[in-house]
Amino acid sequence: MDKIEFKQTFIERLAELYAMEVSDATPIELYQTLGSIVSTTYTKQWSKSWQDYRDTKQKQVYYFSIEFLPGKMLKSNLLNMGWLEIVEEALSELGIKLDDLIEIEPDMALGNGGLGRLASCFMDSIASQSLPGNGNGIRYRYGLFKQRFVDGHQVELPDEWLPKGNIWEVRKDSKAVDVHFGGSVHLEEHHGRLKPVYHGGYTVRAVPYDTGMVGYKNGTVNTMRLWDVAIPAEEEEHYRSIEDRRMVEELTSVLYPDDSNEAGRKLRLSQEYFFVSAGVQSILRYYKNLHLPLEQISRYIAIHINDTHPAMCIAEFMRLLVDQENLKWEKAWRLTLQVMSYTNHTIMAEALEKWSIEMMQDVCPRIYQIIEEIDRRFVEEMSTFHNQGLIQRTRIIQDGQIHMAHLAILGSHSTNGVAKIHSDLLKNVILNDFYVLYPSRFNNKTNGIAQRRWSQLANPAMTKVLNQTIGDSWHRTPTDLHLLMNFTEDDEVLEQLAAAKLENKKRLAAYIKEHKGIEVSPEAIFDVQIKRLHAYKRQLMNLMHILKLYFELKNDPKRDIHPRVFIFGAKAAPSYHYAKAIIKAINETANLINHDPDIQDKIKVVFLENYNVSLAEKIIPAAEVSEQISLATKEASGTSNMKLMLNGALTIATLDGANIEIREAVGEENIVTFGLTEKEVYRYYQEQNYRSLEWYHNDPVIQRILNAFIDGTIPNIVNEGKQIFDSLIQYHDEFFVLRDFADYCRAQEIINQLYQDSRRWNQISLINIANAGIFSADNTVERYAEDIWQIRPNPSSQLGGAAQHD
Ligand code: 9GP
Incomplete structure (x- = not known):
């Protein structure tokens, strides 16, 4: 369908559905009209697909x-149908902004x-x-x-x-x-x-x-x-x-x-x-x-x-x-x-x-x-x-x-895990008894993400630079992103990517201002942890590092750190009280720091409400640091790590889940790792000799931070603060937060240093994007299809002329 045809169809459909003209219609009516055109169009292909499957x-x-x-689904359907640009332009000629209609969809x-x-x-x-x-x-x-x-x-x-x-x-x-x-x-x-x-x-x-x-x-x-x-x-x-x-x-x-x-x-x-x-x-x-x-x-x-x-x-x-x-x-x-x-x-x-x-x-x-x-x-x-x-x-x-x-x-x-380390743990530890009985049933399928949604849809600014630089074959063959590796020394491309990032940061900053009333500078480092709230994911460790910076700045307001905005998005299961205590503690700390004039905006803490796919699409393109800090062995794979990498964020990571494969893909110099390894975690389990109390007593920094949870430094968290403090001391810090804390701070300092050198930072960012292709779910499902399901692509879809090309 071309633009003229689309406009005609749109006007006719609106008249059929609502007996209205564009100028009289509300955004909901316009949205319904567009949705109706999209779905009635793909319905023909839908019935053809299942009839093909049945008949053959x-x-x-x-x-x-x-x-x-x-x-x-509206935008991704438009993209997948190859309609996105035409529809966007046609609607705009009718005086309608596609983005306004997209907002309406739940x-x-x-x-x-x-x-x-x-x-x-x-x-x-x-x-x-x-x-x-x-x-x-x-x-x-x-x-x-x-x-x-x-x-x-x-x-x-x-x-x-x-x-x-x-x-x-x-x-x-x-x-x-x-x-x-x-x-x-x-x-x-x-x-x-x-x-x-x-x-x-x-x-x-x-x-x-x-x-x-x-x-x-x-x-x-x-x-x-x-x-x-x-x-x-x-x-x-x-x-x-x-x-x-x-x-x-x-x-x-x-x-x-x-x-x-x-x-x-x-x-x-x-x-x-x-x-x-x-x-x-x-x-x-x-x-x-x-x-x-x-x-x-x-x-x-x-x-x-x-x-x-x-x-x-x-x-x-x-x-x-x-x-x-x-x-x-x-x-x-x-x-x-x-x-x-x-x-x-x-x-x-x-x-x-x-x-x-x-x-x-x-x-x-x-x-x-x-x-x-x-x-x-x-x-x-x-x-x-x-x-x-x-x-x-x-x-x-x-x-x-x-x-x-x-x-x-x-x-x-077939039983598979979702990243190499996870599948190995299943075989060798967690499900070892089953592996002994049925070794051939076990295999690994590292997770993947919908690359097009997390790049073309969520990040048009970056997509534009990529298309201009390496063409658009990566839309269909994500590993072609690797072509970008030819541009690691190309200042123009590096600057274009940095400009795209800045544009996304400005957009997120405006969103933060509108929804939280917090002013953040787009020049600051945007540091992001977005995932379910769970003790093993250690949002608490992130918070402790923020408190460390806060105390340092209070002591020495001239301390030289690059301004940073710490952004959280996370829901806690309704009956998971401990996770809710951490949410409360982050929110109160945010309040404390964001309003403290001594800090001079060097750090800001933003907890965005109601993290979901749509919010992820706003945060991820603007992210520069990706927090993947679970205790090694606990995060089966993670997938926000892949989305953030694809959008050029540098990962600060434990050697857990798919972080390990990200490190293999980008090389050690383009990721910052820290923390206990799988072996070390299991050694602690075997020897049962982790004493969190000792780490508390022996480290004055940890002491100062933990005391802040119970001595009123962080206001309004009497119960929550005690619960958090007790989890680390009385209940022995199940996820080794205190054990990994110093190393985490070291890794954070490396990030601070790296950011001073903007060219080097932009190179790291480019290398992350260039190597994200292997984490496309297209590849992952192909491996499931071949090794586990034994299904093949529908030959008539591929050969029968239905396939369109970029
Ligand atoms: O916690 C895992 C996460 O690491 C993984 O990326 C995701 C998809 O494989 O699954 C999560 N697991 C669950 O949500 C519950 O098993």
């Missing part, structure tokens, strides 16, 4: 994830952080690589809470994103399936086979909402299917009371119900079974419509389990094959192993889910029986294994609990 019976992957974090935040964002990056890349792949998740009525600060405390407000309308989804009642919960099940012999007989319980209807996932200029549009719940008409009489109806509605109401109580945990387990059962049933229905032998299903279908939340896919698939399709257990199990694969995203015990037997029996009794049988057969099969202790440790059911990670590993053909 291509193998497809289904990516099951309890979180998806797509953020806003940020679709059906996830918490890295896990959900990764799932959405994968959706983009799977479509962009013309791979047949679909998402499967939950359509929560409320997204992740909206964060507000009241007196420095985090307050959670509901994220009502749907009433504003979601123009991208299509409800498909004809594709609904029923999911049964509760009651009890006993087995009865039927024609020589044991069959389940269900008593009681209740049935809900799962109704899918499909959203097109538009590939980058290749004519592919895949599907992200999110399930909503409804009461089946024929079951109405079972749901008479308000209480019963509420119970059903709750199923798809919120992401992460409060798991600090039994009811919240039960709801969470029910959510998991809901989207697992709905998804697996609909896959099987699709497969049966292909009229292929069930025995061959693994040639056509792959199911991916993203973290343990969808691990029940294994038992549900077995249920359908054995109970419904009458397959023998052994055959069904073989197929299940071939179809299923699993990614582990954390070694933190709290996220490796376990459910009590009673709760699972209560929520989905047949699934429990099947898991019990899987467990029984595993023990039987392994009865001659020489190390029976290992078999006991790897069982799914232990001490009255069901270990979902064990189910995911034993019931799938």
Whole structure:
């Protein structure tokens, strides 16, 4: 579509939808009109894509994830359709600013952080690589809470994103399936086979909402299917009371119900079974419509389990094959192993889910029986294994609990970690028992990011410089960013990139002024830590370093440091009180420092509220220092590290997660590392000789800083300050903050020094951008496709003339 055609279509569509002219329409009406043109256009390619998959019976992957974090989709759809520039210009000729319309779209935040964002990056890349792949998740009525600060405390407000309308989804009642919960099940012999007989319980209807996932200029549009719940008409009489109806509605109401109580945990387990059962049933229905032998299903279908939340896919698939399709257990199990694969995203015990037997029996009794049988057969099969202790440790059911990670590993053909160090830790430490049993199942797939969103969409200023300097092949082949390495000595390019950065910093400074009322200088270093708030990520260590600088400046206001703005973006889980205490402490410190005239604006602290994908798109292009300071071994991969690097920030990093691969990519001189290594952390664990109290007593700097949390130096944090102080001293500093602190300060001083030499700094920044290509999710999903899912690009998308080129 060219500009003239687009303008014509826009005017006509607005008239059709609202009987209006451009000059009379509100921004919402204009947004809806644009959305309608975009979605009706890609709908043709959408139906062509799935018809292709069906007609040519291509193998497809289904990516099951309890979180998806797509953020806003209008601009990325325009980019991927190759329409962005034309639409921007055409609208501007009609007197409309595209950016004003983009602001209207709600940020679709059906996830918490890295896990959900990764799932959405994968959706983009799977479509962009013309791979047949679909998402499967939950359509929560409320997204992740909206964060507000009241007196420095985090307050959670509901994220009502749907009433504003979601123009991208299509409800498909004809594709609904029923999911049964509760009651009890006993087995009865039927024609020589044991069959389940269900008593009681209740049935809900799962109704899918499909959203097109538009590939980058290749004519592919895949599907992200999110399930909503409804009461089946024929079951109405079972749901008479308000209480019963509420119970059903709750199923798809919120992401992460409060798991600090039994009811919240039960709801969470029910959510998991809901989207697992709905998804697996609909896959099987699709497969049966292909009229292929069930025995061959693994040639056509792959199911991916993203973290343990969808691990029940294994038992549900077995249920359908054995109970419904009458397959023998052994055959069904073989197929299940071939179809299923699993990614582990954390070694933190709290996220490796376990459910009590009673709760699972209560929520989905047949699934429990099947898991019990899987467990029984595993023990039987392994009865001659020489190390029976290992078999006991790897069982799914232990001490009255069901270990979902064990189910995911034993019931799938592939278990991968998300960065080299993480995958090695899984093999050698965390999941070593499983590795001993099934070494060939373990592999690594380092995470990746949606490069185009985090460069072309978020950072047009940098994109322009890159396009002028190295052409635009990197849009499709991100590793072509490496061409930039030819310009490390080119002052013009270095200055152009620096100018782009300054432009982005000015924009962020204006945003900070508008939203926080804090004046920050775009000449200062913009130092950024953006990620979930968690003790292991050590936002606290960042805060301690800020306090150190503060005290030094108070003592010596002439102290020569380059002005720095410390920017935080982070949400704490609502029931994670310690993380909330850290938020409060950062906010109070910000207040103290930002208003202290002695500091003369040398340091500023800004905690931006409600960190989400849209806010990330504002912060990341302006960042110069990327804080990746988790305790080594604890951050599985991280992905903000990759986004910030791509935007030319220098990483201050521990040797953790993907930081290690970033260091390999850019070279030691272009990253600043510090802190304990993996080996050192494990030595402490073995020797149990870390005494945080000694570090406190022996280091007057640490003492001064920690005392500030309890002696009133930082105002208004009596309880929070004590909680933080105690975590480091009385509770032994679980994440070695005091141990790493001095080295962290040393690394920060190196950054301060490096920034004095602006040419050298600009070179580092360029080298980071040039080497970010390997972290494209396009590459990552290709490796999943080849090694794990065994799916291939859709040949007709690549060859059939649908593909457009840059
Ligand atoms: O904490 C990890 C993070 O390091 C990783 O980058 C992300 C995507 O793989 O997953 C996070 N894990 C979770 O959110 C929960 O397992």
